[in-house]
Amino acid sequence: MAQPAISHPRSVPLSIPVRDVLPWAIFAGVLALALIYFVGAEQGATSLISGDLVHEFVHDGRHLLGFPCH
Amino acid sequence: MVKNLLVRGMLAGLAAAALALVFAWIFGEPQVGAAIALEGHTPHGGHDPVATVPEAGADDGPVSRTVQSTIGLAAAVGVYGVAVGGIFALVFALVYGRLGAFGARATAALLAVGAFVTVSLVPFLKYPANPPAVGHPDTIGRRTALYVTFVTIVVLLGVGAVLLERWLARRYRNADAAVLAVVAFLAAVTAAALLMPGVEELPAEFPAGLLWRFRLASIGTHALLWSGMGLFFGLLAERLLTPSAIRANAPSTV
Numbered sequence: 001m002a003q004p005a006i007s008h009p010r011s012v013p014l015s016i017p018v019r020d021v022l023p024w025a026i027f028a029g030v031l032a033l034a035l036i037y038f039v040g041a042e043q044g045a046t047s048l049i050s051g052d053l054v055h056e057f058v059h060d061g062r063h064l065l066g067f068p069c070h
Numbered sequence: 071m072v073k074n075l076l077v078r079g080m081l082a083g084l085a086a087a088a089l090a091l092v093f094a095w096i097f098g099e100p101q102v103g104a105a106i107a108l109e110g111h112t113p114h115g116g117h118d119p120v121a122t123v124p125e126a127g128a129d130d131g132p133v134s135r136t137v138q139s140t141i142g143l144a145a146a147v148g149v150y151g152v153a154v155g156g157i158f159a160l161v162f163a164l165v166y167g168r169l170g171a172f173g174a175r176a177t178a179a180l181l182a183v184g185a186f187v188t189v190s191l192v193p194f195l196k197y198p199a200n201p202p203a204v205g206h207p208d209t210i211g212r213r214t215a216l217y218v219t220f221v222t223i224v225v226l227l228g229v230g231a232v233l234l235e236r237w238l239a240r241r242y243r244n245a246d247a248a249v250l251a252v253v254a255f256l257a258a259v260t261a262a263a264l265l266m267p268g269v270e271e272l273p274a275e276f277p278a279g280l281l282w283r284f285r286l287a288s289i290g291t292h293a294l295l296w297s298g299m300g301l302f303f304g305l306l307a308e309r310l311l312t313p314s315a316i317r318a319n320a321p322s323t324v
Contacts (some may be wrong), residue, residue, distance in 0.1 A: 015167030035153040043213035056133035061146020066199035068213035
Protein backbone atom coordinates (compact mmCIF):
# COMPACT_ATOMS: atom_id res chain seq x y z
CA MET A 1 0.00 0.00 0.00
CA ALA A 2 1.57 3.25 -1.12
CA GLN A 3 2.18 6.07 1.29
CA PRO A 4 2.74 9.66 0.15
CA ALA A 5 6.20 11.08 0.44
CA ILE A 6 6.77 12.83 3.76
CA SER A 7 10.39 13.95 3.40
CA HIS A 8 9.69 17.41 2.02
CA PRO A 9 6.52 19.38 1.31
CA ARG A 10 7.58 20.00 -2.30
CA SER A 11 8.59 16.45 -3.08
CA VAL A 12 6.84 14.58 -5.87
CA PRO A 13 4.09 12.40 -4.37
CA LEU A 14 4.57 8.65 -4.53
CA SER A 15 2.26 7.00 -7.01
CA ILE A 16 -0.03 4.05 -6.24
CA PRO A 17 1.16 0.79 -7.86
CA VAL A 18 -0.93 -0.11 -10.90
CA ARG A 19 -1.47 -3.66 -9.62
CA ASP A 20 -3.22 -2.19 -6.56
CA VAL A 21 -5.56 -0.11 -8.73
CA LEU A 22 -6.35 -2.61 -11.48
CA PRO A 23 -8.79 -4.96 -9.65
CA TRP A 24 -10.79 -1.97 -8.40
CA ALA A 25 -10.66 -0.28 -11.80
CA ILE A 26 -12.08 -3.35 -13.54
CA PHE A 27 -14.77 -4.18 -10.98
CA ALA A 28 -15.96 -0.67 -10.11
CA GLY A 29 -15.45 0.50 -13.70
CA VAL A 30 -17.84 -2.15 -15.01
CA LEU A 31 -20.41 -1.30 -12.33
CA ALA A 32 -20.12 2.43 -13.03
CA LEU A 33 -20.51 1.92 -16.78
CA ALA A 34 -23.63 -0.19 -16.13
CA LEU A 35 -25.09 2.64 -14.04
CA ILE A 36 -24.29 5.19 -16.76
CA TYR A 37 -25.93 2.87 -19.31
CA PHE A 38 -29.16 2.82 -17.29
CA VAL A 39 -29.17 6.62 -16.97
CA GLY A 40 -28.12 7.23 -20.57
CA ALA A 41 -29.39 4.55 -22.91
CA GLU A 42 -31.70 1.87 -21.38
CA GLN A 43 -35.10 1.75 -23.10
CA GLY A 44 -33.76 4.20 -25.64
CA ALA A 45 -31.23 2.79 -28.07
CA THR A 46 -31.43 -0.68 -26.51
CA SER A 47 -33.81 -2.27 -24.01
CA LEU A 48 -32.87 -4.86 -21.39
CA ILE A 49 -36.10 -4.31 -19.49
CA SER A 50 -39.36 -4.11 -21.45
CA GLY A 51 -41.58 -1.05 -21.22
CA ASP A 52 -40.53 2.57 -20.85
CA LEU A 53 -40.50 3.10 -17.08
CA VAL A 54 -36.71 3.59 -16.82
CA HIS A 55 -36.71 5.87 -19.87
CA GLU A 56 -39.55 8.01 -18.58
CA PHE A 57 -38.16 8.21 -15.02
CA VAL A 58 -34.69 9.47 -16.02
CA HIS A 59 -36.13 11.34 -19.06
CA ASP A 60 -35.26 14.92 -18.05
CA GLY A 61 -31.81 14.01 -16.74
CA ARG A 62 -31.05 12.09 -19.93
CA HIS A 63 -31.90 15.15 -22.05
CA LEU A 64 -29.99 17.62 -19.87
CA LEU A 65 -26.94 15.35 -19.55
CA GLY A 66 -26.76 15.31 -23.34
CA PHE A 67 -27.56 11.67 -24.10
CA PRO A 68 -29.62 11.08 -27.24
CA CYS A 69 -33.09 10.44 -25.82
CA HIS A 70 -35.69 10.00 -28.55
CA MET B 71 -5.86 3.13 -0.29
CA VAL B 72 -7.66 2.52 -3.58
CA LYS B 73 -10.89 1.49 -1.82
CA ASN B 74 -10.70 4.64 0.28
CA LEU B 75 -10.18 6.81 -2.82
CA LEU B 76 -13.09 5.06 -4.56
CA VAL B 77 -15.47 5.85 -1.69
CA ARG B 78 -14.29 9.45 -1.65
CA GLY B 79 -14.80 9.68 -5.42
CA MET B 80 -18.37 8.44 -5.12
CA LEU B 81 -19.06 10.92 -2.30
CA ALA B 82 -17.50 13.78 -4.29
CA GLY B 83 -19.60 12.72 -7.30
CA LEU B 84 -22.77 12.80 -5.22
CA ALA B 85 -21.94 16.27 -3.84
CA ALA B 86 -21.08 17.55 -7.33
CA ALA B 87 -24.31 16.04 -8.66
CA ALA B 88 -26.27 17.94 -6.00
CA LEU B 89 -24.65 21.17 -7.23
CA ALA B 90 -25.37 20.31 -10.87
CA LEU B 91 -28.92 19.27 -9.99
CA VAL B 92 -29.79 22.69 -8.54
CA PHE B 93 -28.48 24.33 -11.72
CA ALA B 94 -30.29 21.86 -14.00
CA TRP B 95 -33.52 22.30 -12.11
CA ILE B 96 -33.43 26.11 -12.17
CA PHE B 97 -32.07 26.63 -15.71
CA GLY B 98 -32.79 23.37 -17.52
CA GLU B 99 -36.26 22.31 -16.46
CA PRO B 100 -38.07 25.40 -17.86
CA GLN B 101 -36.53 24.64 -21.28
CA VAL B 102 -37.46 20.94 -21.09
CA GLY B 103 -41.03 21.91 -20.18
CA ALA B 104 -41.24 24.46 -23.02
CA ALA B 105 -39.87 21.93 -25.53
CA ILE B 106 -42.38 19.27 -24.42
CA ALA B 107 -45.15 21.84 -24.93
CA LEU B 108 -44.06 22.04 -28.59
CA GLU B 109 -44.01 18.27 -28.90
CA GLY B 110 -47.74 17.82 -29.40
CA HIS B 111 -47.48 17.16 -33.13
CA THR B 112 -44.67 14.65 -32.69
CA PRO B 113 -46.11 11.19 -32.12
CA HIS B 114 -44.19 9.85 -29.15
CA GLY B 115 -45.64 7.92 -26.26
CA GLY B 116 -45.31 9.50 -22.87
CA HIS B 117 -45.34 13.08 -24.08
CA ASP B 118 -48.45 15.15 -24.35
CA PRO B 119 -48.81 18.95 -24.35
CA VAL B 120 -51.33 18.57 -21.53
CA ALA B 121 -48.60 17.14 -19.35
CA THR B 122 -46.67 20.41 -19.29
CA VAL B 123 -49.01 21.61 -16.58
CA PRO B 124 -47.44 19.71 -13.69
CA GLU B 125 -50.50 20.12 -11.50
CA ALA B 126 -53.84 18.78 -12.73
CA GLY B 127 -52.59 15.24 -12.15
CA ALA B 128 -50.85 15.13 -15.50
CA ASP B 129 -50.45 11.38 -15.64
CA ASP B 130 -49.86 10.83 -19.32
CA GLY B 131 -47.32 8.02 -19.17
CA PRO B 132 -45.96 5.66 -16.55
CA VAL B 133 -44.19 8.64 -14.95
CA SER B 134 -45.80 12.06 -14.52
CA ARG B 135 -44.05 15.31 -15.48
CA THR B 136 -43.88 16.26 -11.81
CA VAL B 137 -41.91 13.10 -11.00
CA GLN B 138 -39.75 13.43 -14.14
CA SER B 139 -38.73 16.99 -13.37
CA THR B 140 -37.97 16.40 -9.67
CA ILE B 141 -37.01 12.97 -8.33
CA GLY B 142 -36.49 11.58 -11.84
CA LEU B 143 -34.01 14.33 -12.65
CA ALA B 144 -32.39 14.02 -9.21
CA ALA B 145 -32.03 10.24 -9.58
CA ALA B 146 -30.55 10.51 -13.08
CA VAL B 147 -28.03 13.22 -12.16
CA GLY B 148 -27.26 11.56 -8.80
CA VAL B 149 -26.59 8.10 -10.25
CA TYR B 150 -24.54 9.64 -13.05
CA GLY B 151 -22.53 11.67 -10.49
CA VAL B 152 -21.79 8.65 -8.27
CA ALA B 153 -20.81 6.53 -11.28
CA VAL B 154 -18.49 9.08 -12.89
CA GLY B 155 -17.18 9.94 -9.40
CA GLY B 156 -16.08 6.33 -8.95
CA ILE B 157 -14.37 6.28 -12.35
CA PHE B 158 -12.81 9.67 -11.57
CA ALA B 159 -11.30 8.31 -8.35
CA LEU B 160 -9.84 5.26 -10.12
CA VAL B 161 -8.30 7.37 -12.89
CA PHE B 162 -6.95 9.66 -10.15
CA ALA B 163 -5.39 6.64 -8.42
CA LEU B 164 -3.62 5.78 -11.68
CA VAL B 165 -2.33 9.27 -12.52
CA TYR B 166 -1.54 10.60 -9.01
CA GLY B 167 2.22 11.09 -8.76
CA ARG B 168 2.69 10.26 -12.44
CA LEU B 169 1.91 13.68 -13.97
CA GLY B 170 4.81 15.54 -12.38
CA ALA B 171 5.03 17.33 -9.06
CA PHE B 172 1.30 17.94 -8.62
CA GLY B 173 -0.29 17.39 -5.22
CA ALA B 174 -3.66 15.74 -4.65
CA ARG B 175 -5.79 18.84 -5.16
CA ALA B 176 -3.94 20.01 -8.28
CA THR B 177 -4.13 16.50 -9.77
CA ALA B 178 -7.88 16.37 -9.07
CA ALA B 179 -8.38 19.82 -10.61
CA LEU B 180 -6.38 18.90 -13.75
CA LEU B 181 -8.27 15.63 -14.06
CA ALA B 182 -11.60 17.45 -13.73
CA VAL B 183 -10.66 19.87 -16.51
CA GLY B 184 -9.57 16.96 -18.68
CA ALA B 185 -12.76 15.04 -17.97
CA PHE B 186 -14.96 18.06 -18.72
CA VAL B 187 -13.20 18.66 -22.04
CA THR B 188 -13.10 15.04 -23.21
CA VAL B 189 -16.34 13.61 -21.77
CA SER B 190 -18.58 16.69 -21.95
CA LEU B 191 -17.36 19.69 -23.97
CA VAL B 192 -15.91 18.17 -27.15
CA PRO B 193 -18.72 15.59 -27.58
CA PHE B 194 -21.20 18.43 -26.93
CA LEU B 195 -19.66 20.48 -29.76
CA LYS B 196 -20.04 17.59 -32.23
CA TYR B 197 -23.30 16.03 -30.98
CA PRO B 198 -24.96 18.74 -28.85
CA ALA B 199 -27.64 17.92 -26.30
CA ASN B 200 -31.14 18.10 -27.72
CA PRO B 201 -34.38 18.99 -25.94
CA PRO B 202 -37.54 16.91 -26.32
CA ALA B 203 -39.24 17.37 -29.72
CA VAL B 204 -35.85 17.26 -31.49
CA GLY B 205 -34.71 14.01 -33.07
CA HIS B 206 -36.58 11.13 -34.72
CA PRO B 207 -37.32 8.17 -32.43
CA ASP B 208 -36.37 5.88 -35.36
CA THR B 209 -32.73 7.03 -35.38
CA ILE B 210 -32.12 6.76 -31.62
CA GLY B 211 -29.94 3.66 -32.07
CA ARG B 212 -27.68 5.30 -34.63
CA ARG B 213 -27.44 8.57 -32.70
CA THR B 214 -26.59 6.79 -29.45
CA ALA B 215 -23.95 4.67 -31.19
CA LEU B 216 -22.36 7.75 -32.79
CA TYR B 217 -22.39 9.61 -29.48
CA VAL B 218 -20.84 6.78 -27.45
CA THR B 219 -18.26 6.14 -30.20
CA PHE B 220 -17.26 9.79 -30.32
CA VAL B 221 -16.97 10.11 -26.51
CA THR B 222 -14.75 7.00 -26.51
CA ILE B 223 -12.55 8.38 -29.32
CA VAL B 224 -12.16 11.77 -27.60
CA VAL B 225 -11.30 10.18 -24.23
CA LEU B 226 -8.69 7.95 -25.92
CA LEU B 227 -7.24 10.99 -27.75
CA GLY B 228 -7.11 12.77 -24.37
CA VAL B 229 -5.19 9.86 -22.86
CA GLY B 230 -2.90 9.94 -25.89
CA ALA B 231 -2.31 13.68 -25.41
CA VAL B 232 -1.29 13.11 -21.77
CA LEU B 233 1.14 10.32 -22.77
CA LEU B 234 2.51 12.59 -25.52
CA GLU B 235 2.98 15.40 -22.99
CA ARG B 236 4.87 13.07 -20.61
CA TRP B 237 7.13 11.94 -23.49
CA LEU B 238 7.76 15.51 -24.72
CA ALA B 239 8.45 16.69 -21.15
CA ARG B 240 11.62 14.58 -21.13
CA ARG B 241 12.95 16.56 -24.11
CA TYR B 242 11.49 20.04 -23.73
CA ARG B 243 10.39 22.29 -20.89
CA ASN B 244 7.13 21.32 -19.19
CA ALA B 245 5.20 24.34 -20.50
CA ASP B 246 6.31 23.71 -24.10
CA ALA B 247 5.43 20.03 -23.83
CA ALA B 248 1.97 20.92 -22.47
CA VAL B 249 1.27 23.43 -25.26
CA LEU B 250 2.41 20.96 -27.95
CA ALA B 251 0.24 18.20 -26.46
CA VAL B 252 -2.82 20.50 -26.34
CA VAL B 253 -2.30 21.54 -29.98
CA ALA B 254 -1.94 17.89 -31.02
CA PHE B 255 -5.10 17.01 -29.07
CA LEU B 256 -7.10 19.81 -30.72
CA ALA B 257 -5.89 18.79 -34.19
CA ALA B 258 -6.73 15.12 -33.62
CA VAL B 259 -10.14 15.90 -32.11
CA THR B 260 -11.01 18.26 -34.98
CA ALA B 261 -10.05 15.58 -37.51
CA ALA B 262 -12.16 12.99 -35.68
CA ALA B 263 -15.15 15.35 -35.53
CA LEU B 264 -14.88 16.07 -39.27
CA LEU B 265 -14.66 12.36 -40.12
CA MET B 266 -17.63 11.33 -37.97
CA PRO B 267 -21.07 11.69 -39.64
CA GLY B 268 -23.24 14.56 -38.46
CA VAL B 269 -26.79 14.42 -37.13
CA GLU B 270 -29.21 16.94 -38.65
CA GLU B 271 -32.65 16.30 -37.21
CA LEU B 272 -33.66 19.71 -35.95
CA PRO B 273 -37.19 20.62 -37.09
CA ALA B 274 -37.09 23.88 -39.08
CA GLU B 275 -39.80 25.40 -36.90
CA PHE B 276 -38.08 24.69 -33.57
CA PRO B 277 -37.41 28.01 -31.74
CA ALA B 278 -33.69 28.88 -31.92
CA GLY B 279 -33.77 30.75 -28.60
CA LEU B 280 -35.24 27.78 -26.76
CA LEU B 281 -32.64 25.44 -28.30
CA TRP B 282 -29.82 27.79 -27.28
CA ARG B 283 -31.08 28.10 -23.68
CA PHE B 284 -31.52 24.34 -23.38
CA ARG B 285 -28.00 23.66 -24.65
CA LEU B 286 -26.50 26.33 -22.37
CA ALA B 287 -28.28 24.69 -19.42
CA SER B 288 -26.98 21.28 -20.49
CA ILE B 289 -23.31 22.27 -20.82
CA GLY B 290 -23.62 24.39 -17.66
CA THR B 291 -24.83 21.32 -15.77
CA HIS B 292 -21.79 19.39 -16.99
CA ALA B 293 -19.44 22.25 -16.09
CA LEU B 294 -20.81 22.39 -12.55
CA LEU B 295 -20.64 18.61 -12.17
CA TRP B 296 -16.97 18.45 -13.14
CA SER B 297 -16.02 21.62 -11.21
CA GLY B 298 -17.62 20.16 -8.10
CA MET B 299 -15.93 16.83 -8.74
CA GLY B 300 -12.45 18.37 -8.98
CA LEU B 301 -12.99 20.58 -5.95
CA PHE B 302 -14.66 18.08 -3.59
CA PHE B 303 -12.53 15.10 -4.58
CA GLY B 304 -9.37 17.21 -4.31
CA LEU B 305 -10.25 18.16 -0.74
CA LEU B 306 -11.18 14.59 0.26
CA ALA B 307 -8.15 13.02 -1.44
CA GLU B 308 -5.74 15.50 0.07
CA ARG B 309 -6.88 14.57 3.59
CA LEU B 310 -6.16 10.94 2.76
CA LEU B 311 -2.89 11.30 0.86
CA THR B 312 -1.15 14.22 2.55
CA PRO B 313 -0.36 13.94 6.28
CA SER B 314 -1.72 16.86 8.26
CA ALA B 315 1.77 18.01 9.29
CA ILE B 316 2.68 18.68 5.67
CA ARG B 317 -0.60 20.40 4.96
CA ALA B 318 0.00 22.71 7.95
CA ASN B 319 3.57 23.48 6.84
CA ALA B 320 2.78 24.03 3.18
CA PRO B 321 -0.54 25.83 2.82
CA SER B 322 0.50 27.02 -0.63
CA THR B 323 0.79 23.47 -1.97
CA VAL B 324 -2.39 22.95 -3.91
